[in-house]
Amino acid sequence: MRETDFVSGFARGLKVIEAFGEAQPRLTIAEAAKITDLDRATVRRSLLTLSELGYADYDGKFFTLTPKILRLGHAYLSATPLPALVQPYLDQLSVKAGQSASASVLDGTEVVYVARASQRRVMSINLMPGSRLPAYCASMGRVLLAALPETEAREILKRTELKANTPLTKTDPEELIEELRRVREQGYAVIDQELELGLCSIAVPLMNARGQVVAALNIGAPAAHVAASELAERYLPLLKETQAALRPLVQ
Amino acid sequence: MRETDFVSGFARGLKVIEAFGEAQPRLTIAEAAKITDLDRATVRRSLLTLSELGYADYDGKFFTLTPKILRLGHAYLSATPLPALVQPYLDQLSVKAGQSASASVLDGTEVVYVARASQRRVMSINLMPGSRLPAYCASMGRVLLAALPETEAREILKRTELKANTPLTKTDPEELIEELRRVREQGYAVIDQELELGLCSIAVPLMNARGQVVAALNIGAPAAHVAASELAERYLPLLKETQAALRPLVQ
């Protein structure tokens, strides 16, 4: 790609949108400039553009995103049949298990939630479509990494900041690779409080008719409610059932 | 706003993202140019920029959006406490009613779904966070329009293409204004197959502690299952309960 095939104004604008988040629901020009590391004048123009197009509101001091911004993500969600397809199955799965059920895909070193059915809020983190978690310490992440050729999985782990979120988090690359082998063999991954204390989860791959892994499904539960060692016994049959039902339907 | 405070490259890029959708999950440069009504060279640069940033994939012919694009909508969903807050209540509501439950806000002439819990898929249209429906013929739209000063509601109806989706759709502005008065008075809106034959729904406003309407909640049901005339009897108590539970929690 040539230098001139890159629209930096566009790239800068996208960076500005991403500056908004849970901790920063409203931003001043200076704040957005600090977060994005762009010039204040540049950020101002991007924000005014967003505001002019109705993607943001401006009260003279703070900018906030409007629901119109959801059109952008919606372009993906509606263009990809997967989220709509799995949603009703997740709903059923979630009701039957009495726990949250989710589906996600891999994006770089992270898993991205594309659909979710929650029974109650079990985590301090709030998950919804579009939410991201590091792949190495999430059950769906393990399943998705296990589906890759080992060299690719290694490559992703190398690019990941393997930090210990809890004392139980596995952070040694070799240990993780070994774990991925186990996951590949047994067909599911169990996470015991590696992401957050008190939370464990179990995931299976979602395959299409040709056997390609296109996503992962999981059930998350509070550790106080279900011990990690019981996860497979209690929820694996339900997950396998959903996996089998979806297999002929995806892609 | 001055002319030079607008970054047209950014605006054009956003338009390109929105070109993707249910009917157009994969686009060539020429297709995207036709949809957006932009010059091919411009669209090409935008698409290559998206691809370079990881928001899109390019196989040399087709561009597709990647899950990374969800970061943009996620910036709104996580920045706005509402979706996360109402989700567990919708889940409960959906289970109790045995029907789909949703929350939405108004964006121009449309309602935008910000959270949803579905029991099964009842509509030909697939709804999910970010989905949009015309406000005039949706139950949540009626509730949200009814919450506006009448002049504003009129203004929005004037900008709306009031088309008859079914023989039951109300399309006369005066009749709609009259209906909004009724909705305001009774505190809920019922839609009987005005959007799609076979689908009816009931919605209530979601107010904050100060009594401002911040969103709408609804339950949708197949007409074959529940007649529109029974909706209020069957589901209004559940909706009112949820409305009351959420009232002290929002904003």
Next chain:
DNA sequence: CCCATCTTGTGCGATATATGAACAAATGTC
């Protein structure tokens, strides 16, 4: 197999944007 048609890639002049400094306004501090 060839021609008509559609698509993609590229060079260039005209036009629009980014930059950083300077200034004005607002905010916070003592």
Next chain:
DNA sequence: GACATTTGTTCATATATCGCACAAGATGGG
């Protein structure tokens, strides 16, 4: 209430992008 800081805005100019026109390549009938 005055000073110090931060923030928002403007401006001139260097730089980058836009859209057009054209070339090259791909596609699809007949």
